[in-house]
Amino acid sequence: MTAITLSLTNLFLLSSILTLTSAIPPAQLFSPLVPQKVLATFKALPNPVQYPQWTSTGGSWQFFSPNTWTSGFFPVTGYEVNTRKILCGATTANALGTADWLGLGRTASNGLVPLEISNGVGHDVGFLSFPFVEELILNPNNQTAKNAINAFAKLLAKRFNSVVGATRSWDSSDPTNFQVIIDNMMNLEVLFHSATLTGNSTLRKIAIAHADTTMKNHIRGDGSTWHVIEYNANTGAVTKKRTAQGFSDSSTWSRGQAWGIYGFANMFRLTGDTNYLLTARRLAKYFLDNIPAGGIIPWDFNAPLTPSPRPADSSAATIAVNGLLLLAKHETSAASSKSYSDAAIKILNDITTLAWNPSWQSLLSNGTVNKPANNQLTGTVYGDYYYIKAGNELIRQGLAKCL
Ligand SMILES: *[C@@H]1O[C@H](CO)[C@@H](O)[C@H](O)[C@H]1NC(C)=O
Numbered sequence: 001m002t003a004i005t006l007s008l009t010n011l012f013l014l015s016s017i018l019t020l021t022s023a024i025p026p027a028q029l030f031s032p033l034v035p036q037k038v039l040a041t042f043k044a045l046p047n048p049v050q051y052p053q054w055t056s057t058g059g060s061w062q063f064f065s066p067n068t069w070t071s072g073f074f075p076v077t078g079y080e081v082n083t084r085k086i087l088c089g090a091t092t093a094n095a096l097g098t099a100d101w102l103g104l105g106r107t108a109s110n111g112l113v114p115l116e117i118s119n120g121v122g123h124d125v126g127f128l129s130f131p132f133v134e135e136l137i138l139n140p141n142n143q144t145a146k147n148a149i150n151a152f153a154k155l156l157a158k159r160f161n162s163v164v165g166a167t168r169s170w171d172s173s174d175p176t177n178f179q180v181i182i183d184n185m186m187n188l189e190v191l192f193h194s195a196t197l198t199g200n201s202t203l204r205k206i207a208i209a210h211a212d213t214t215m216k217n218h219i220r221g222d223g224s225t226w227h228v229i230e231y232n233a234n235t236g237a238v239t240k241k242r243t244a245q246g247f248s249d250s251s252t253w254s255r256g257q258a259w260g261i262y263g264f265a266n267m268f269r270l271t272g273d274t275n276y277l278l279t280a281r282r283l284a285k286y287f288l289d290n291i292p293a294g295g296i297i298p299w300d301f302n303a304p305l306t307p308s309p310r311p312a313d314s315s316a317a318t319i320a321v322n323g324l325l326l327l328a329k330h331e332t333s334a335a336s337s338k339s340y341s342d343a344a345i346k347i348l349n350d351i352t353t354l355a356w357n358p359s360w361q362s363l364l365s366n367g368t369v370n371k372p373a374n375n376q377l378t379g380t381v382y383g384d385y386y387y388i389k390a391g392n393e394l395i396r397q398g399l400a401k402c403l
């Protein structure tokens, strides 16, 4: 009896030690290959500037005109590597001393400035604002960055329809067809920055209305999301709930779900409204509960299992990780905070095992840009950006150490 009691006690102690110990993030997050590849891509930017978006077979970046929804991601990657250097310092081993990352990020941002006058990216002006948001953190008086943030916010605000209570995501040939996608949650932050810079509180109200309308219509009872909701622009009525990049109208496109986790967690950070926190938690629960055994996040949680393997989406993984780390930061109980950071670290380990690809120009492979358009098995500029950002956030939260 004594022996059994002892061993049960030992088991109990062992399991409490295991639950208290944080998961260990993958070493690749802090590999010198991160700055080395980013620098090689900066050097390869065409002149006049074009920006990398995804890699073709074999892992070569495809460059796109600035007037593309993804154009802000590579410039802001320069800022993120600069942040890494501030957090970690430069050593021979980490290769962070090999470039002026801030200078590279700034120069690359200049190609976005003409888009303040006109662009075709719709609601994605929020993504274009990212490098300028980072610039203002370092240099709050930079007028170029302030102008960009205010211009992009104004363009997004112009897309607001007060009857629908949302900003229009995609333009449509029929003006009464008002389309909103879950991704649009990620574009709201620019409205808060501009409201602070200008004192115009309408911008903040627009962001909140959009998030509230999305919370009401985009989320299913089980915490999964529709990609697209169509509204009647004149009445505000929901006319259709459907997919664009997912498997079917009733399925859950994994990158959309990831944008939703991050977008609602970010709305909680920006407003303190607990409804957004509860929503981000619900979306996170669906995401985590639906990762298949083996840990590979499919491009759509309901995509058919055959032909096998069904394409993964490494960007859905890294975007969700950043949303989960934001939840970990804002949870008040240590146990729930740890459950989110452990989940984030597990996803990072699994995606690194699958998709860390030293021979490609991107850091990660196994992204799905757009499966219905047959664009999969790629690297993505946003997947890589969020991978680097996740490493920085882990360092800030004391969950990882610099190399
Ligand atoms: C201000 O920021 C822009 C990019 O947003 C950059 O190109 C420029 O160098 C910065 N100016 C100064 C004085 O730092």
Ligand SMILES: *[C@@H]1O[C@H](CO)[C@@H](O)[C@H](O)[C@H]1NC(C)=O
Binding pocket: 153, 154, 157, 158, 200, 201, 202, 203
């Ligand atoms: C505040 O922003 C909204 C949206 O861009 C705009 O319609 C309104 O004129 C602005 N108000 C002021 C006082 O500038």
Ligand SMILES: *[C@@H]1O[C@H](CO)[C@@H](O)[C@H](O)[C@H]1NC(C)=O
Binding pocket: 296, 309, 310, 311, 312, 354, 365, 366, 377
């Ligand atoms: C991951 O990407 C590699 C390289 O493109 C590919 O060979 C492999 O089949 C992919 N794995 C999955 C599970 O999609």
